[in-house]
Amino acid sequence: MERAHADDLTEVAAGLTHSLDELSVSVTDLTKVFRRGNREVTALDGVNFTARPGEFVTVLGPSGCGKSTLLHILGGFESASTGSVEVFGKSVTGPGRERGMVFQSATLFPWWTIQRNVAWPLEVGGMGRKASRARADDLLELVGLTGFGDAYPGELSGGMQQRAGIARTLSLEPQVLLMDEPFGALDAQTRELMQEELNRIWQASGTTVVFITHDIYEAVFLGDRVLVMSGRPGRIVADISIDLPRPRGHDVKGSPEFSDYHARLWNLLRDEAIASEFLSRD
Amino acid sequence: MSEKVIDRVTSTTGQEPSTPSGYRAAESQRRWARRARRTVAVLLPFVVWWTLAEIANNRLFPGPIEVIATLVDVTADGTIWFHAQQTAQRGLTGLAIAVVGGVFLGVGMASVRWMDSVLEPLVSATYPIPKLALFPLLVLALGFGAESKIVMVTLECAYPVILTTYAATRGVDKHYLWLARNVGAGPLARFGIIMRATSTSMVATLRMALPIMLVIMVVTELISESRGLGYLLRRASSDFDPELTMAVVLLLAIVGFVLDRLVVLLGDFVGRWAGKVQL
Amino acid sequence: MxxxxxxxxxxxxxxxxxxxxxxxxxxxxxxxxxxxxxxxWDILDALVATTVDGTLPLASVQSVLLQLSGFAVGAIAGVVLGLTAGVSRWAEDFIDPVVSLTYPLPKIALFPVVVIWFGYTDFSRALVIATSCFFPVFVNAYAGTRSIEPRLLWVARNADAGKARIFLQVILRAAMPAVSNGIRISLALSFILTYATETLGASAGGLGNMIEDGFNDLQYGPLWAGIVAFAILGLVADRIWGRLSALWTRGQLVEAMGRV
Incomplete structure (x- = not known):
């Protein structure tokens, strides 16, 4: 396991591709301790990673390893016990519009139409009603929901709701997109479709993405890099670059390279998964 | 969910003390502050009542001490027991009939097609009608005694029981019933499954029906009776005896509170039986 | 067939x-x-007769005015305090214990007490109706505010929405179905209490008094007319509220029944 120092990586990143000398996401020695009554549970123990602007980072780990906690801390909804979390050089102290969250369920406001849901963050940001709705329609087109703006969330399927949820988060024009197993609740076919869609949307928007999943296929298919997390207490045990050509289509999943990545990750994850299987029984 | 909404809305991360001991100290301090506020909240109305009564110094507005003393007196000399017993006996009889009948009707409507079609819309439509207005007719038919009151309580309490039983039964996972059929269980066994699966919402229904029962008992006894707590209220009021009137109100509050707690206890018990921890 | x-x-x-x-x-x-x-047929006859001689419309108006004034005061207080208790821990700590203690008391029992102070007046009646109507609305508004999906608040915080906006556009909207249910229960309760308080004590006026007079004088026509009028009022009020609340709970799941 390599623990790269943020400073080193900054140099590397700056030297390689971007003229920006700042990292998109930088997490240093992050720990999180929960208190349950008198007991203390260490959810995250010394997590270090960075992401370059525009990079798609997937975080892969067994259930209960603290992946979601990591994302919630990045989003500013939970606080770190120790360590630092920076996004574009700014320390994270609370939620912010530059970090857009997408949850496992779409969490749309059920009392508004899809269009109003997508337009709402823009309204909050001070945009006029007409302009925000026009922009919402553009975003709905981007996620393939043209013509569904007047529907209520309850009238749409799970996959369509999640598309709308992504559109709403994109309306924040976030620098970093934080996605917490967004396709975990969808059926297998819809999930594959949504993965391809997300690839397309991400390439169009150019934001940094931190994407949490427990699905190896999903992690490899989507990610520029896959961070593998251990079971509780969560820490990053591997950082693997996925050198598959972009744009990636469905056929990538059948390639020998893809299978190699999958096998490698499964070997890494196997022991962690077995451990967490028995750990989660308490 | 014990956290409050706005607290969650406003709490910014980072305010939380990062050391465990600091966290624990802050937590216990917060808990004590809550307990103190809640105690004050319970005592405050009594203090205000007492102060107002002292200021008014009027025979028609007795303070809490006089009222509690009166309640102790009438409890000690036994007069109130007779009336309380009368009210409880009739009220609980009516409630029991409502629950048993309501459960059978509700399960029937949910599982028998013609009962569903014929009865469900009728029950739903007549639910918001104030059935209490039928009380004079019940008195004409059954007299001023216990029967008219029991029927009145049954009539008002049965509605929520029927409708929640109906909804709960329809919500039972079909697979349980299919499994029961698959292993050849008879209708009685299937009824048992429905009872077990809906038991927690039944207790919730009982908790709804209980205050209705009390209201109906008090109202019907206020209107026409020579026994029961409602009668005692009316007599004390027309005798301009505010101390006794308020003492009866206090007793009713206590009875209502105790009955409600008993149902919650029953809920715990039933919850364990049904294999769910709820309520 | x-x-x-x-x-x-x-x-x-x-x-x-x-x-x-x-x-x-x-x-x-x-x-x-x-x-x-x-x-x-005779009931229809009685309805027509009491309508023509003006007694039924007059009694209905008296009852509805009494019912509405008590209901409105109780329901508004219930909504305001319920939302406040659901949103602020301080308010909750002061309001919730008092409500839990007084909740199981049949509020109609307060009528004889109130009567000692204010006599058999419409004020006494409205006061008791309002007190009764307060509780279901409070309990449901409070529960509705508390049981809001926390992730919805995260979404709002993610968009950097202010407190007032979160309250008006998220919390209030999320609590609407529960509030609606509470109001519906109170509406039904208000008619029961209108009847009860109008029946007690002479010179009350209203449908309750009309039924009571019919009972005492063995005038079964007015007695039945009053009962049917009460039934129709209760039904119509419930339907109107059902339609209204459907407007502002569109898209949301409304449970069949809240707590009484």
Missing amino acids: IDAILDRKWLASLLFALLLIILWQCMDVFELLPSYVLSP
Whole structure:
């Protein structure tokens, strides 16, 4: 396991591709301790990673390893016990519009139409009603929901709701997109479709993405890099670059390279998964 | 969910003390502050009542001490027991009939097609009608005694029981019933499954029906009776005896509170039986 | 044929109700009914008669005014305090214990006490109706505010929405179905209490008094007319509220019943 120092990586990143000398996401020695009554549970123990602007980072780990906690801390909804979390050089102290969250369920406001849901963050940001709705329609087109703006969330399927949820988060024009197993609740076919869609949307928007999943296929298919997390207490045990050509289509999943990545990750994850299987029984 | 909404809305991360001991100290301090506020909240109305009564110094507005003393007196000399017993006996009889009948009707409507079609819309439509207005007719038919009151309580309490039983039964996972059929269980066994699966919402229904029962008992006894707590209220009021009137109100509050707690206890018990921890 | 009828639930129950009414009328024809049970036809007759002589409309207006004033005060107080307690821990700590303690008391029992101070007046009546109506609305508004999906608040915080906006556009909207349910229960309760308080004490006016007078004077026409008027008012009020609340709970799941 390599623990790269943020400073080193900054140099590397700056030297390689971007003229920006700042990292998109930088997490240093992050720990999180929960208190349950008198007991203390260490959810995250010394997590270090960075992401370059525009990079798609997937975080892969067994259930209960603290992946979601990591994302919630990045989003500013939970606080770190120790360590630092920076996004574009700014320390994270609370939620912010530059970090857009997408949850496992779409969490749309059920009392508004899809269009109003997508337009709402823009309204909050001070945009006029007409302009925000026009922009919402553009975003709905981007996620393939043209013509569904007047529907209520309850009238749409799970996959369509999640598309709308992504559109709403994109309306924040976030620098970093934080996605917490967004396709975990969808059926297998819809999930594959949504993965391809997300690839397309991400390439169009150019934001940094931190994407949490427990699905190896999903992690490899989507990610520029896959961070593998251990079971509780969560820490990053591997950082693997996925050198598959972009744009990636469905056929990538059948390639020998893809299978190699999958096998490698499964070997890494196997022991962690077995451990967490028995750990989660308490 | 014990956290409050706005607290969650406003709490910014980072305010939380990062050391465990600091966290624990802050937590216990917060808990004590809550307990103190809640105690004050319970005592405050009594203090205000007492102060107002002292200021008014009027025979028609007795303070809490006089009222509690009166309640102790009438409890000690036994007069109130007779009336309380009368009210409880009739009220609980009516409630029991409502629950048993309501459960059978509700399960029937949910599982028998013609009962569903014929009865469900009728029950739903007549639910918001104030059935209490039928009380004079019940008195004409059954007299001023216990029967008219029991029927009145049954009539008002049965509605929520029927409708929640109906909804709960329809919500039972079909697979349980299919499994029961698959292993050849008879209708009685299937009824048992429905009872077990809906038991927690039944207790919730009982908790709804209980205050209705009390209201109906008090109202019907206020209107026409020579026994029961409602009668005692009316007599004390027309005798301009505010101390006794308020003492009866206090007793009713206590009875209502105790009955409600008993149902919650029953809920715990039933919850364990049904294999769910709820309520 | 029977299948087709059973498929349309309202039709089946309507036919059933019609059957009952016809049976009822037949019992009258064969003189099987006691004198105080009027036939459907006689009830219609009584309704027309009391409407023509003006007693029924007058009594209805008196009852509705009383019911509305008590209901409005109680419901508004319930919504305001329920939302406040749901949103602020301080308010919750002061309001919730008092409400939990007084909640199981049948509020009609306060009527004899209030009467000692204010007499058998409409003020006493409205006061008791308002007190009764407060509780279901409070309990449901409070529970509705507390049980809001926390992720919805995260979404709002992610968009950097201010406190006032979160309250008005998220918390209030999320609590709407529960509030609606509470108000619906209070509405039904307000009619029960209107009847009860109008029946007690002379010179009350209103439908309750009309029924009581009919009972005492063995005038079964006005007695039945009053009962039917109460039924219609209760039904119509419930329907109106159902339609109204459907407007602002669009898209949301409304549970069949809240807590009474």
